[in-house]
Amino acid sequence: MKFATWNVNSLNVRLPHVLDWLQSNQPDVLCLQETKQEDLKFPYAELQAIGYQAAHIGQKTYNGVAIISRHPLTDIQHNIPQFADDQQRVITATIKGMRVVCAYIPNGQAVDSDKYQYKLRWLGALHDWLKSELSVHPNLLLLGDYNIAPEDRDCHDPMAWLGQVLVSPLERAAFQALLELGLHDSFRLFEQADKSFSWWDYRMMGFRRNLGMRIDHILVSDALKSACLRAHIDKAPRRLERPSDHTPVVLEMHSQA
DNA sequence: ATGGCTTATTGTATAAGA
Numbered sequence: 001m002k003f004a005t006w007n008v009n010s011l012n013v014r015l016p017h018v019l020d021w022l023q024s025n026q027p028d029v030l031c032l033q034e035t036k037q038e039d040l041k042f043p044y045a046e047l048q049a050i051g052y053q054a055a056h057i058g059q060k061t062y063n064g065v066a067i068i069s070r071h072p073l074t075d076i077q078h079n080i081p082q083f084a085d086d087q088q089r090v091i092t093a094t095i096k097g098m099r100v101v102c103a104y105i106p107n108g109q110a111v112d113s114d115k116y117q118y119k120l121r122w123l124g125a126l127h128d129w130l131k132s133e134l135s136v137h138p139n140l141l142l143l144g145d146y147n148i149a150p151e152d153r154d155c156h157d158p159m160a161w162l163g164q165v166l167v168s169p170l171e172r173a174a175f176q177a178l179l180e181l182g183l184h185d186s187f188r189l190f191e192q193a194d195k196s197f198s199w200w201d202y203r204m205m206g207f208r209r210n211l212g213m214r215i216d217h218i219l220v221s222d223a224l225k226s227a228c229l230r231a232h233i234d235k236a237p238r239r240l241e242r243p244s245d246h247t248p249v250v251l252e253m254h255s256q257a
Numbered sequence: 258a259t260g261g262c263t264t265a266t267t268g269t270a271t272a273a274g275a
Contacts, residue, residue: 010264061265202262
């Protein structure tokens with residue numbers, strides 16, 4: 001089983017990249033964030049033509065998440081239960097006995113902003129919901145754009161970013177709290193190159209200079225940890241014409257019953 | 258230096274992202 005997550009920054013613009021990537025890489029499951037489109041515009045037919053089905057919730061302009069899968073998706077759930085939110089940021093489905101949660105965690109904008117408070121509230125709600133979800137579904141993956149660089153080595157310049165959004169102590173504590181539920185950062189289960197990032201600013205030649213952050217993650221539950229075989233970041237789509245500012249993060253696992 | 262790009266909007270400048 002191959003899983004991937006990719007913030008595409010508008011599926012309207014990035015659909016050709018997504019279709020090409022699916023055909024070249026043949027993942028079993030691809031989670032998308034920032035589709036930025038209403039469900040009526042979601043390209044179900046184009047995906048079906050290359051062997052994929054999908055579940056999506058979206059809205060105009062902002063947010064929007066999808067799970068694209070070669071296998072049937074069941075028990076599809078939208079957003080975080082019991083957390084009132086008019087932003088479409090979470091979609092969940094069961095695929096081959098695994099609970100797959102695709103999340104677009106809020107950016108937070110700046111630590112002194114209302115959006116930062118929303119981010120922390122949102123992360124608290126996610127944590128509490130996943131705690132109960134894990135008790136029902138021990139085989140669980142949480143894939144998405146977390147908008148958190150968990151450690152200094154996940155940031156190109158920790159001193160320049162000190163205390164800022166994406167790396168602030170409260171955000172990192174929220175990430176740790178997810179790990180304490182019995183989740184594991186699959187990328188760090190394996191040896192990785194220094195300065196491995198999943199996002200680079202469009203400005204100031206950020207990608208060419210590798211001024212990036214690792215903020216897109218695939219967390220797996222205790223029950224799935226030993227099944228993980230390989231994790232990597234595929235930088236190839238970031239080199240294309242008119243790329244997303246994020247690039248896919250990939251996890252390969254043994255098949256599960 | 259609060260800039261630098263990119264996306265979307267029933268736009269012609271603004272908001273938001275990270």
